[in-house]
Amino acid sequence: MPRRRLASRILLISLIDRLLLFKIEYKTGVLAGMSYWATPGGQLRMDESFEAAAMRELKEETGVELQSVKLCIARREFPWQMPDGEYVLAIENYYLVRVNTEQCSSASWSGRERGAISEVRWWSQAELAGCDEDVYPPDLISLFVEALGVGAE
Template sequence: MPRRRLASRILLISPADRLLLLKIRYCTGALAGRCYWATPGGKLGEEESFEAAAIRELHEETGIEVLSVGESIACSEFLWQMPDGEQVIAVERYYVVHSNNEHCSTVGWSEQEREVVWEAKWWSESELEDCHEEIFPANLLTLFVQARGPCVPW
């Protein structure tokens, strides 16, 4: 049975009602040639809660600091292949944060992120609808529409 990999993902929404996605592209390893768009986020650290991981990952991947991410709006479990080829059961919770601008800092990126993240882009709902590239999660457009509710201040 594959191990469970716990992760937090963030739907970061700008004042212009656009969603930040990162373009992930692998050039080497088991995922060489794989390319897709995904929300900021990542795996939980040792004994870290989903909420704490969301706050940390948001800061590391965008430079935005928040005190809270509120309750998760969705959770998913699926089989996923890691860059080293390991198959895991990915368990992801999704959180919403409303940004006060469309700035994204790369200062906190790890070496691995610098290798695989090729672009950061703010997407409108219509751009997501028209996109023919792979986007994770598959129901991101539905989550984005659902997420346009009360703000989580930062």
């Protein structure tokens, strides 16, 4: 049985209903040449809750600081290969967060994030539906539509 990798992901949606995604591109290692779009987020630290990880990752990856995240709209479990080649069982909670601006900061990105994130983009529902690049999770468009229906946090 592979190791379980617990992570929080954030569906960060602006006032004009656009979703923030990062383009991840691996230039070296076992995943060299792989690229895809994904939401902000990342792995839980030791004894960290999914909610605490969502708030920490949101601040580190976008500069958005919140006192809490309340709405987990999805949970996904799937096999995933890590950049070092390890196969894990990824367990991810997806949190809906609404923001008033489409600005985000990369000031707190780690060296690994700086090396892997090649583009930051806000997507409309139509743009995401028409995207011909890989997007993770594969059903992200349905999560986005669901999130838009939920309304403000």
